Amino acid sequence: MTRYEQLAQQLREQIRTGVWQEGDKLPSLRETVRRSGLSLMTVLSAYQLLESQGWVRSRPQSGYFVAPAREATRYSFPQQPLQPAETVDINAFIFSVLQAGNNPDCVALGSAFPDPSLFPQHQLSRALIRVARQMHADVTGVTLPPGCADLRRSIAQRYAARGMEISPDEIVITSGALEALNLSLQALTQPGDWVVVESPAFYGALQAIERHHLKAVAVATDPQQGMDLDALAQALQQYPVKACWLMSHCQNPLGGTMPNANKQRLLALLAEHQISLIEDDVYGELYAGLTPPRPAKAWDTQGRVLHCGSFSKTLATGFRIGWVAAGQQAEAIQRLQLMSTLSTSAPMQLALADYLSSHRYDKHLHTLRRTLEQRKHIFYRAIQREFPASIRVYYAEGSYFLWLELPPHCCATRLYRRALKAGITIAPGRMFAAGEQYRHCFRLNASLPWNARSEAAIKQLAALIAEQLALR
Amino acid sequence: MTRYEQLAQQLREQIRTGVWQEGDKLPSLRETVRRSGLSLMTVLSAYQLLESQGWVRSRPQSGYFVAPAREATRYSFPQQPLQPAETVDINAFIFSVLQAGNNPDCVALGSAFPDPSLFPQHQLSRALIRVARQMHADVTGVTLPPGCADLRRSIAQRYAARGMEISPDEIVITSGALEALNLSLQALTQPGDWVVVESPAFYGALQAIERHHLKAVAVATDPQQGMDLDALAQALQQYPVKACWLMSHCQNPLGGTMPNANKQRLLALLAEHQISLIEDDVYGELYAGLTPPRPAKAWDTQGRVLHCGSFSKTLATGFRIGWVAAGQQAEAIQRLQLMSTLSTSAPMQLALADYLSSHRYDKHLHTLRRTLEQRKHIFYRAIQREFPASIRVYYAEGSYFLWLELPPHCCATRLYRRALKAGITIAPGRMFAAGEQYRHCFRLNASLPWNARSEAAIKQLAALIAEQLALR
Secondary structure (H helix, E strand, O other): OOHHHHHHHHHHHHHHOOOOOOOOEOOOHHHHHHHHOOOHHHHHHHHHHHHHOOOEEEEOOOEEEEOOOOEHHHOOOOOOOOEEEOOOOOHHHHHHHHHHHOOOOOEEOOOOOOOHHHOOHHHHHHHHHHHHHHOOHHHHHHHOOOOOHHHHHHHHHHHHHOOOOOOHHHEEEEOHHHHHHHHHHHHHOOOOOEEEEEEOOOHHHHHHHHHOOOEEEEEEEEOOOEEOHHHHHHHHHHOOEEEEEEOOOOOOOOOOOOOHHHHHHHHHHHHHOOOEEEEEOOOHHHOOOOOOOOOHHHHOOOOOEEEEEEOOOOOOHHHOOEEEEOHHHHHHHHHHHHHHOOOOOHHHHHHHHHHHHOOOHHHHHHHHHHHHHHHHHHHHHHHHHHOOOOOEEEOOOOOOEEEEEOOOOOOHHHHHHHHHHOOEEOEEHHHHOOOOOOOOEEEEEOOOOOOHHHHHHHHHHHHHHHHHHOOO | OOHHHHHHHHHHHHHHOOOOOOOOEOOOHHHHHHHHOOOHHHHHHHHHHHHHOOOEEEEOOOEEEEOOOOOHHHOOOOOOOOEEEOOOOOHHHHHHHHHHHOOOOOEEOOOOOOOHHHOOHHHHHHHHHHHHHHOOOOOHHHHOOOOOHHHHHHHHHHHHHOOOOOOHHHEEEEOHHHHHHHHHHHHHOOOOOEEEEEEOOOHHHHHHHHHOOOEEEEEEEEOOOEEOHHHHHHHHHHOOEEEEEEOOOOOOOOOOOOOHHHHHHHHHHHHHOOOEEEEEOOOHHHOOOOOOOOOHHHHOOOOOEEEEEEOOOOOOHHHOOEEEEOHHHHHHHHHHHHHHOOOOOHHHHHHHHHHHHOOOHHHHHHHHHHHHHHHHHHHHHHHHHHOOOOOEEEOOOOOOEEEEEOOOOOOHHHHHHHHHHOOEEOEEHHHHOOOOOOOOEEEEEOOOOOOHHHHHHHHHHHHHHHHHHOOO
16 A cells, blocks of 8 residues: 555544544644655545545535545444344245355446456466366365365464464364354354344345244444444343344445444443344455454453455455354264265365465455455545435445445335346345344445446446435 | 176166065076076076175075165155144254264264265366466456356256256256256245155254245155155145145155156156256266256256256256256346355366366266265175164165164264264254154265275164164
């Protein structure tokens, strides 16, 4: 990252955390030059970048001021009541949405995956070719659960780089994080048990709960603070909860990241009730804020956190390789995997181990984070420009999702159907809860390249939204 | 297959089906030459092959006679009572056996996989390299459920070659047959439901039943006739069964194949009770008898059979690619897969599609069947030579398993533990049922190459068995 980008990021973080609030005048260019020791050109570039991203406005002869908060950095959800749901039944709807998203003729603003052209295709191909050339007949034995030892060691090294001591022995390689999450849930629960999930939540959590005949308590989740811990404490008092499932970083669909202090309080709360945490962290490596986040797992002293990660969102969508650092449950997870899919494919495990040994992953991630951040800014600006002013949009550091809220009378599911006919997918809020409370919301994928096609899609979407608004 | 091998196979089939019984004199060489039009050398070679395999004995000046049935071709299990099991709890035991089998220093007579050196490693590597070279970024979209269209078409073509009309649209690509079987079970049942399984059964069926909180009725299964259909009819009267799970060909662990007439009666019975069949057919392609078998699915007119296949036992163990031809349940299976593993790895699907398009699979299968048959004969003869005479052994056409029965007072689990210490694995009968009725039985993998190591293992095993027999 260049110096001016670093400075811009610092200032964004300060605006996010309220050091500078709407209307505040930022320190003058001259003053910042003096304090920071940076050149005037560098400081000016940083301020211009912030302006282009909509964070600040310049006033001639006066300086730079924090832009009004129509942008949703300070947007916070109303406190929600607990949402117990004896049965969860949204699979059919989600399936139809996912199926629709497979159509390559659609502009995939509803997709959960980053634009795959951002992945290091060539390097992965070469890793796969090296593996294919050396592949011996008896490759399966080394990749059965818990999975390829070299790959597990590489993953453990990445934890170590974040200051976490995770033994390769507690890591199990899985078919993407989705299998890791599902096996974790199975290891911790029996049919009929209660599980805490976020509201709104990744639909995979709701599907897993339906599939395994569990009951869900959805606890309100704020894009800046993460899960409401007071509401969680109340839920744990009221329901015999067996597990808690949440995303600590770049939450899907909101995009927000839970502050470290909250992670610590969360763990204390769960420990008090002897409840395990399924920490879905598939987007953590994409966090673009200043300080790389530490998973809740970092404060887990009892082996109660099952930390699920993946390469699908950062490196290779189609390889289907994820993992869980499963603590106490490592053996249980292996047993469950042996009887459900046996193992993940051997060449894929070996190819990823080969790629990671080249030490190019961090460099790739660095570039990927920057590109995603840039693209998201462009989408965000376009949305501010094109969409009706009554639409709220939440922008979070490090996620490639934007979460949008229509006025309450509007139905994003209807918008989804209309958009689909126009060749555009969105992810309607209905997917992210058992109830109807997000039916006026939707999630946009802002990782696509900005070109005539995506620009036309945003304009078309704006027109469809205007149509919905008029439907009162 | 050479002419003399064909003739030997015909004669074996005739002995198996009782055309020639123990002590019968086979037609003389001269007579067979006259009837068949084959040369005397060819006919003599066939008779000598049968003698070397223990099927016939020559008496000087008299001719060839069917050997006594110490070999188990006519061996049949005693009728067993129905075995309802409210809960199934053998996972822990099976996990420990599978874990032990991963040790490469052991002679893997307990393995469920054929010797991987029999697979066309080089051709698969080349297919994988071709795929890696052409891999484009957006490969995932084409391999999401139901899976790669070319691969599904190739599988449909293989069905067509067996006279079965299966649309590519009802085929779903899965992580090995194991995922196909598990998803099939989930599509058909809810926790608490009853499922019919074989006795003895593939342990994966028992594990799936435990994992999904189902109840099992185990119906006696005969190596020659397959599942006892009278007992099945009785079970369907007595229990509110939701699904029936069986292996129609080269059953694991017995090795036997259900006659076509029985398959038809089976389907009629299930149709009468409106029950779906999960047909586990991972070994069908290895059947070495004269007529290639047709799955029960071939007589399914109502889309009630979920036919599960795999490339893991015939082509590429570590790729983890299987499928289910799911009839009515095709969409339900896709929905379940999307929420449990999302999909199988894209490069693996594409590499298999590439390999199958080369039309080398049938040639490979032909060679594989012959080699497996030869190796099994060698193991079978060695067992007859080395093992105590009180051991019964069942030999089936087309399976690479041998099923052995110790006298009832012996415990094969104890034998397993003793053998493990000596660096040899076996698959104890305890793995194949919820109860204890096969504790004196075990399964041997006869696909290993016959060399000093495997010969020593068989001799060592013989000594350990003698020790067990003496333990009265």
